[in-house]
Amino acid sequence: MSALEPGDRDALHRVLRARRDVRTGFVDTPVDDARLHRVLAAAHTAPSVGFSQPWDFLVLRSAELRAELAGLAQEQRRAFAASLPAARARAFAGLRVEAIREAPLGIVVTCDPTRGGRHVLGRHTQPRMAAHSVAGAVQNLWLAARAEDLGVGWVSFFDERELARRLHERIGMPEHLEVVAYLCVGHVDGFADAPELETAGWARRRPLAWAVHDETWGQHHVDPLDETLAAIAEIDPAPGAEAAREHLTRMTVPPGALGGVAGIGVRLAGLAGTCPPPLPEPAVVAVFAGDHGVHARGVTPWPQEVTTQMVANFLSGGAAVNAFAATVGAEVQVVDVGVAADLEPAPGLLPRKVRRGTRDMTVEPAMTDGEVRAAVHAGIETARDLVVAGNRLLVTGDMGIANTTASAALVAAFTGASAEDVTGRGTGIDDATHARKTAVVAQALAWHGLTVASEGHPRSKPAAEDSGEGRPSPLYPSEGAPRSPAAADPLRALAAVGGLEHAALAGFLLGAAALRTPVVLDGVVSGAAALVAAALAPTASHAWIAGHRSVEPAHTLALQHLGLAPALDLGLRVGEGTGALLAVPVVTAAARALADVATFDAAGVTEKKTEQEGP
Numbered sequence: 001m002s003a004l005e006p007g008d009r010d011a012l013h014r015v016l017r018a019r020r021d022v023r024t025g026f027v028d029t030p031v032d033d034a035r036l037h038r039v040l041a042a043a044h045t046a047p048s049v050g051f052s053q054p055w056d057f058l059v060l061r062s063a064e065l066r067a068e069l070a071g072l073a074q075e076q077r078r079a080f081a082a083s084l085p086a087a088r089a090r091a092f093a094g095l096r097v098e099a100i101r102e103a104p105l106g107i108v109v110t111c112d113p114t115r116g117g118r119h120v121l122g123r124h125t126q127p128r129m130a131a132h133s134v135a136g137a138v139q140n141l142w143l144a145a146r147a148e149d150l151g152v153g154w155v156s157f158f159d160e161r162e163l164a165r166r167l168h169e170r171i172g173m174p175e176h177l178e179v180v181a182y183l184c185v186g187h188v189d190g191f192a193d194a195p196e197l198e199t200a201g202w203a204r205r206r207p208l209a210w211a212v213h214d215e216t217w218g219q220h221h222v223d224p225l226d227e228t229l230a231a232i233a234e235i236d237p238a239p240g241a242e243a244a245r246e247h248l249t250r251m252t253v254p255p256g257a258l259g260g261v262a263g264i265g266v267r268l269a270g271l272a273g274t275c276p277p278p279l280p281e282p283a284v285v286a287v288f289a290g291d292h293g294v295h296a297r298g299v300t301p302w303p304q305e306v307t308t309q310m311v312a313n314f315l316s317g318g319a320a321v322n323a324f325a326a327t328v329g330a331e332v333q334v335v336d337v338g339v340a341a342d343l344e345p346a347p348g349l350l351p352r353k354v355r356r357g358t359r360d361m362t363v364e365p366a367m368t369d370g371e372v373r374a375a376v377h378a379g380i381e382t383a384r385d386l387v388v389a390g391n392r393l394l395v396t397g398d399m400g401i402a403n404t405t406a407s408a409a410l411v412a413a414f415t416g417a418s419a420e421d422v423t424g425r426g427t428g429i430d431d432a433t434h435a436r437k438t439a440v441v442a443q444a445l446a447w448h449g450l451t452v453a454s455e456g457h458p459r460s461k462p463a464a465e466d467s468g469e470g471r472p473s474p475l476y477p478s479e480g481a482p483r484s485p486a487a488a489d490p491l492r493a494l495a496a497v498g499g500l501e502h503a504a505l506a507g508f509l510l511g512a513a514a515l516r517t518p519v520v521l522d523g524v525v526s527g528a529a530a531l532v533a534a535a536l537a538p539t540a541s542h543a544w545i546a547g548h549r550s551v552e553p554a555h556t557l558a559l560q561h562l563g564l565a566p567a568l569d570l571g572l573r574v575g576e577g578t579g580a581l582l583a584v585p586v587v588t589a590a591a592r593a594l595a596d597v598a599t600f601d602a603a604g605v606t607e608k609k610t611e612q613e614g615p
């Protein structure tokens with residue numbers, strides 16, 4: 001028996017932590033054969049399916065061949081860069097993805113899917129286990145190399161088939177082999193403390209707790225919503241906001257001249273806790289899609305299938321959201337949380353369906369408590385995924401035929417406004433449909449006990465609008481005024497009259513705030529979701545910027561109640577994230593101004609005289 005010795009565990013963990021995927025810093029020093037042999041021997045001890053040991057190691061030293069292969073990788077790099085949204089492409093331009101020429105050794109690790117014949121234990125049920133086994137060998141190699149002070153970089157910027165074909169032609173690699181890894185190997189001038197992509201801000205590490213599910217899927221050590229609310233409670237925007245306000249007084253613009261742009265800058269600095277705040281790019285719009293049981297009540301002339309059809313349009317790049325996202329260099333992600341139809345997998349689609357549409361809110365709760373929680377969690381997880389993937393600005397979007405009815409009901413429930421005040425014309429409806437829609441909203445509010453206490457008057461005064469200096473007013477400012485039933489139990493109100501996209505958007509808004517990532521809010525659907533989120537965690541609104549004001553009356557009420565001043569007011573009523581996307585350059589400019597605009601001192605610009613001094 002091979003017993004381990006004291007200290008082995010610590011040593012193993014040290015090596016695991018110190019392993020890096022190395023793309024920079026390779027040096028010329030040759031790798032001696034004994035070292036290389038130990039590294040390959042470590043790879044060869046890896047576990048494999050049915051003990052089939054499907055790997056081979058092709059050691060490439062020829063600089064000429066390596067240069068040729070580097071050319072293949074470069075072509076793939078160019079194609080990838082061309083596929084990226086503008087801000088991502090800028091970030092990518094500064095990244096190294098391979099060191100094929102610089103590293104003195106290339107090791108190609110192959111998989112022979114035929115090794116061992118027909119009866120390889122386990123591979124008959126799972127053919128991919130052969131390649132998985134080879135990945136285990138690569139990991140062994142990587143760790144052993146680290147213990148030898150050798151850097152390893154795994155290059156995946158290859159079309160695997162093209163690489164296999166080239167190796168077949170050039171060095172006789174058999175055609176039935178698959179290439180699992182091209183590894184750049186050699187001595188390096190040092191090992192970084194953190195992954196290169198993390199240091200470059202391209203992506204972040206996920207906390208282990210998010211990845212561990214206990215017994216039931218989605219059951220984590222701490223509930224994601226509780227964890228999110230606890231993180232939001234920690235936000236203190238005062239120091240960053242104060243620093244930004246102070247800096248604004250010294251910037252070479254007349255005092256107050258930056259108007260609402262200054263307010264956005266203060267907000268960004270408050271959230272980040274520093275001034276200047278980080279540049280809020282790259283940006284991504286998450287378009288949450290869902291269908292609505294209340295559609296059956298004739299609240300919109302559009303058939304429900306349009307939700308599915310528009311999702312297809314987003315995914316093929318043909319919608320307004322795609323045009324606007326391309327204009328501002330943002331990525332588009334569609335999140336299916338409740339579309340009635342089954343959707344085919346597609347790049348850009350996050351399949352997070354909780355159920356196929358909600359129920360009719362006029363006769364029963366639109367969602368169960370469990371469905372609401374699942375959709376809120378889907379929103380939190382979407383925010384987490386997009387932030388971990390390196391996005392620094394999130395943008396909300398929505399798609400759901402009939403969702404302006406659910407939005408109106410939510411806004412009425414949270415602000416205390418009447419059905420008449422909140423019900424708008426959505427996609428553009430005639431007077432008869434508008435009257436029916438208003439009655440439907442009133443009926444739903446009454447059925448769920450979410451109606452106004454004193455007819456026609458909001459129970460709590462709307463909060464004063466954002467002063468333009470990033471100080472959101474308290475949500476329910478009139479102390480002693482009765483809280484609406486919705487504010488007392490936001491998730492119940494959401495379940496009663498909301499949509500799956502509202503629930504997911506509420507989670508998304510909270511998830512972003514918890515990660516101190518700013519979010520630009522789109523129209524009435526996001527506004528309604530923000531009311532739910534703010535009722536759960538008032539300080540979350542420090543992370544939110546109202547991108548625009550839509551023509552839906554409920555949106556104006558929601559923004560007033562949230563104390564948010566819209567960046568733009570263009571008479572839009574598209575949804576999808578369009579209005580918020582147009583505000584992205586405004587948000588970026590606010591951050592850039594704090595970073596780049598010179599102070600009076602630095603630029604040698606004379607400040608204005610005080611009034612008493614006279615001319």
Ligand SMILES: O=C(O)c1ccc[n+]([C@@H]2O[C@H](COP(=O)([O-])O)[C@@H](O)[C@H]2O)c1
Pocket residue numbers: 299300302398399400401402403404405425426427428522523524525550551552555572573574575576
């Ligand atoms: O963003 C807004 O304020 C907005 C205003 C009016 C309509 N919409 C969009 O129109 C759809 C819902 O409209 P409706 O009339 O079917 O309730 C939905 O997909 C929304 O994204 C969005």
Ligand SMILES: Cc1cc2nc[nH]c2cc1C
Pocket residue numbers: 302306310398399400427574575576
């Ligand atoms: C065509 C169309 C596009 C939309 N985008 C968001 N909601 C929409 C509703 C309709 C009907």
